Amino acid sequence: MKLCASFLSFLMLVLLWGSGVSADPTAPVTIAPAPADQSNIWATLIKPVPENMAREEYIVSGEVDVFTYNDPPVPGEKVLRDDVETDYTTRIMIIRPPDPADFNGTVVVEWWNSTAGFDTAPAGDSSIGYFAREGIIYVGVTNSPTSIDYLADDCRLFGVLPPMCEGRYPELSMPEIGQAFEMVSQIVNLLRGDDPDNPLGDVHIKRLYHVGQSQQGGSIVTYANEFHDDQNDGYFVQAAGSSARSLSSGAPNFQQGEDGRMIRTDLDVPVIRAQTETDMSGVIARDSRQQDSSTFRYYEMAGTAHSTVHDGIEIVPGIFLENLCKFQMNTVADGPIFGSYLYNAMWRNMEWNSRWGLPMPHGELLLVEEGALALDEFDNSIDGIRLPAMEVPIATYGPNNEGKPVCGSEGAPPPPDCTSPLFAAIGNLACRLSGTVLPFDQETIDELYPRNKKYVAKVSGSGFHLMLRGFLLPEDFHELVDRAVDSGIGGTPWCGPGHEVALILPLVVVLRKIRRRRR
Numbered sequence: 358m359k360l361c362a363s364f365l366s367f368l369m370l371v372l373l374w375g376s377g378v379s380a381d382p383t384a385p386v387t388i389a390p391a392p393a394d395q396s397n398i399w400a401t402l403i404k405p406v407p408e409n410m411a412r413e414e415y416i417v418s419g420e421v422d423v424f425t426y427n428d429p430p431v432p433g434e435k436v437l438r439d440d441v442e443t444d445y446t447t448r449i450m451i452i453r454p455p456d457p458a459d460f461n462g463t464v465v466v467e468w469w470n471s472t473a474g475f476d477t478a479p480a481g482d483s484s485i486g487y488f489a490r491e492g493i494i495y496v497g498v499t500n501s502p503t504s505i506d507y508l509a510d511d512c513r514l515f516g517v518l519p520p521m522c523e524g525r526y527p528e529l530s531m532p533e534i535g536q537a538f539e540m541v542s543q544i545v546n547l548l549r550g551d552d553p554d555n556p557l558g559d560v561h562i563k564r565l566y567h568v569g570q571s572q573q574g575g576s577i578v579t580y581a582n583e584f585h586d587d588q589n590d591g592y593f594v595q596a597a598g599s600s601a602r603s604l605s606s607g608a609p610n611f612q613q614g615e616d617g618r619m620i621r622t623d624l625d626v627p628v629i630r631a632q633t634e635t636d637m638s639g640v641i642a643r644d645s646r647q648q649d650s651s652t653f654r655y656y657e658m659a660g661t662a663h664s665t666v667h668d669g670i671e672i673v674p675g676i677f678l679e680n681l682c683k684f685q686m687n688t689v690a691d692g693p694i695f696g697s698y699l700y701n702a703m704w705r706n707m708e709w710n711s712r713w714g715l716p717m718p719h720g721e722l723l724l725v726e727e728g729a730l731a732l733d734e735f736d737n738s739i740d741g742i743r744l745p746a747m748e749v750p751i752a753t754y755g756p757n758n759e760g761k762p763v764c765g766s767e768g769a770p771p772p773p774d775c776t777s778p779l780f781a782a783i784g785n786l787a788c789r790l791s792g793t794v795l796p797f798d799q800e801t802i803d804e805l806y807p808r809n810k811k812y813v814a815k816v817s818g819s820g821f822h823l824m825l826r827g828f829l830l831p832e833d834f835h836e837l838v839d840r841a842v843d844s845g846i847g848g849t850p851w852c853g854p855g856h857e858v859a860l861i862l863p864l865v866v867v868l869r870k871i872r873r874r875r876r
Contacts, residue, residue: 380443382542382586386419388554391448392525407489411455415556416528417547418446421539424583425608432617435583435604441533445540447505448529451556452485453494461492462563463708464548468541468573471501473786475512479570480595482665482690483697484704490832491708494557498544500537500576505529535605537576538584541567545588564711568593571663575600578620585624591707594620594630595700596663599645614644622653627710627717629703631656633689633696634738635663635790637723638730638756649719652710656703656720659741660754661696662792665689681776681784682758687792694746694754694792698833706827718827730756735797742828745819745837749812751802751846755793760784802846809847816841 391414406412420443424435454460465488469476478497488495499505507513509529511520531537547555549562567589569577574597581592583604601618603610611617620630630653632645637657647655667690670678679686689696709715723741724731731739736753747754761784762768764775776784797805806812817838823829829837842850 380420380422380539382539382584383546384419384421384539384543385552386417386543386547388415388417388547388556390414391416406452407486409454410452410485410489413451413453413556415449415451416446416526417449417544418444418528419540419543420444421536421543423533423535424538424604425535426604426610428609430609430611430617432582432611438535438605441535441605443536445531445536446528447499447531447540448508448526449499449544449556450497451494452481452488452497453557454489454492457558457560459492460494460560462561463491464494464496464557464562464565465704466496466498466541466545466565466567468500468537468567468569468576469497469504470570470573471503472571473783474503475507475514476504477666479665479689480568480593480700482667483595483700487701487704487830494560496544496548498541499529500531500541500573502531502534505531533605534603535608538580538604541580542584542586542588549588564590564708566591566593566707566711568595569597570595570665571597572600572602573597575602578602578618579604581624581628582617582621585621585626589626590711591627592620592624592629593703593707594628596631596633596636598632598636598639619647620653622647622650624652626652627707628653629656629707629717630654631658631700631703633658633661633663633756634723634730634741634754635661635756635792646722651716654703654706654717654719656699657723657741658696658699659723659738659743660687660694660747660792661689661699662687662694662756662758662790663689664787664791665697666787666791667691676777676780678783678787680773681760681780682788682791683761684755684758685794685796686758686788687754687794692746693752693794694744695833695837696744698744698830698837699742699828701833702828702830705830720828742823743819744823744829745816745841748819749806749815751797751806751844753793753795753797755795758788758791758793760788806847809842809845809850812844812847813838813841813850 423438423441423443425438427436467478467480470479476499481495481497485495508526512522513520545565548557567577574594577592577594578601599618601611620628630647649655666678666688668679687694706717710717720742721740724739733739735750737747737750760781761774761776763778763781764772769775820829820834820837824834
C-alpha cells in the first residue's frame with residue numbers, strides 16, 4: 358500500500374513537472390548585472406536620462422507558461438500550451454533616483470516597443486523627465502522575440518550595418534511572443550519581493566503600473582484582461598488603436614469590435630487608454646472608443662502624433678531621423694504639439710486616483726463627421742483634449758507625415774530632398790507615424806497675433822484652463838508659456854521670463870471674468 362502510494366506520488370510529480378505548473382507568474386528568476394560596457398544598453402531612440410537618475414541594466418532568465426484560446430476565443434478562458442518553448446532570457450533597464458530616500462514609492466514598468474525591429478521606449482521618451490521630477494523608478498523590459506533577435510545578433514541596424522553591441526547579449530533568448538506575459542509578472546514579483554537578488558534592494562514599492570504603446574499597448578490590453586493580479590496597481594495603454602496582443606503565436610485572436618480587443622473597465626485599479634490623432638485618423642471605423650467607468654478613462658488628444666521620438670536622433674553619423682521625412686515632424690516628445698505634457702498629467706491623475714481615490718478627469722472626444730475627423734478653418738482637428746498649440750495655432754498639424762522619395766527612383770529630386778534606399782524603410786515607418794507641421798504664412802501669423810503680448814496671453818489662458826481641468830501640470834505649463842514668450846510670434850517678447858507671464862496672465866483672465874459677472 359505504501360509502495361503504491363509512493364508510486365502514485367512520484368507519477369503525480371512527473372505529470373506536474375511535464376505540465377509546466379512550476380512555471381507560474383510567481384516563479385523565481387535568475388538575475389545578474391549586464392556587462393559593464395555601456396554600449397547600446399538603452400533603447401536606441403530615447404531622450405538622454407536625466408542627470409539626477411541612475412541607470413542599471415540586468416539580464417533576467419526564467420521559465421513560463423504559454424497560453425492560447427480555443428477557437429473562437431472567449432475572454433478569460435485561456436488554455437495552456439504544451440507545444441512551445443518555455444525558457445527565456447531577456448534584459449531589463451532600471452532608471453531610478455540614486456538616493457532611495459528620493460523614491461516616491463511608484464514603479465513604472467514599460468513594455469518596450471519592437472515595431473522598428475529593436476527596442477524603443479515611447480513612454481520613457483515622453484515622460485522620463487516627469488518620472489525623474491517625481492522620484493519614480495522606471496523599468497524597461499525587452500519583451501519581444503524581434504528585439505531579442507536584434508540584440509543577440511549584435512545590434513546590426515537593418516541587419517546590415519556594423520554591430521553596435523557585438524558580443525554583449527549572446528545568451529538572450531525568447532522564441533515565443535506568448536512568453537512575455539508571465540515573464541513580466543515574474544519580473545514584477547521579483548521587484549516587489551524580498552529576494553536578496555532584487556535589483557531594487559529593500560525599497561518599499563507602494564504602487565506599480567504597466568505601460569505600453571502601439572503593439573505593446575496591445576500587450577498591456579491582453580495582460581490586464583488575462584493576467585491581472587494584486588501585484589499590479591494600474592495600466593496605461595498609449596496610442597494602441599483597438600488592438601489586443603495575441604496570447605501566443607498562431608493563437609486565435611479577437612476580431613475587430615469584439616470585447617476581447619478592448620481593455621477591461623471593471624478592474625479595481627486605475628486604467629487609462631489614450632489615443633493620438635494619428636491613431637484616430639486611421640482607426641475610427643474600427644471603433645476603438647470605450648466608455649469611461651469608475652476606474653477607467655478613455656482619451657483622444659487633438660493634434661498629437663503616434664511617434665514619440667526626439668530631434669537629433671542619428672541613424673548613422675551625419676544622418677538624422679528628421680532628415681528622412683518630407684515635412685517638418687510633429688512628435689509627442691518634441692512637439693510642437695507636446696503630447697508628453699498630456700501624458701505627464703495623466704500619470705499624475707493615475708497616481709492620485711491610486712493613492713487617494715481622487716477621480717481622474719473625463720476627456721472630450723475628437724469630432725468625427727462622415728467617418729473622418731472634422732477639421733476647422735485651419736484644417737486642424739476639432740474637439741478632443743487640446744493643448745494651447747491647437748487652441749492658438751500657428752500651423753496646420755496633420756496626423757501623418759511621409760518619407761522622402763528614394764534617391765535615384767523615377768521622378769525623385771536630388772539630395773537632400775531624397776533619401777538613400779538603405780534608410781527608406783525606417784524613414785517611411787518613422788515619418789508615417791509622425792505628424793506633419795505646415796506653418797502658416799507670415800501674413801496669417803501677423804493677422805492672428807499682431808503683438809507677442811496677445812499671443813502669449815492666449816497661450817497662457819488656454820494652458821491655464823487645461824491645467825484646471827487636470828490635463829496639464831504646473832511645471833509643463835510654465836515651460837509651455839516660456840516657449841510662447843521666446844517664439845518671436847508677434848514680435849519682440851513683451852516682458853520678462855515666461856514663467857512670470859504664466860503666473861500673471863491667468864490671474865488677469867480670472868479677474869476680468871469676475872468683473873464681467875459683477876456688471
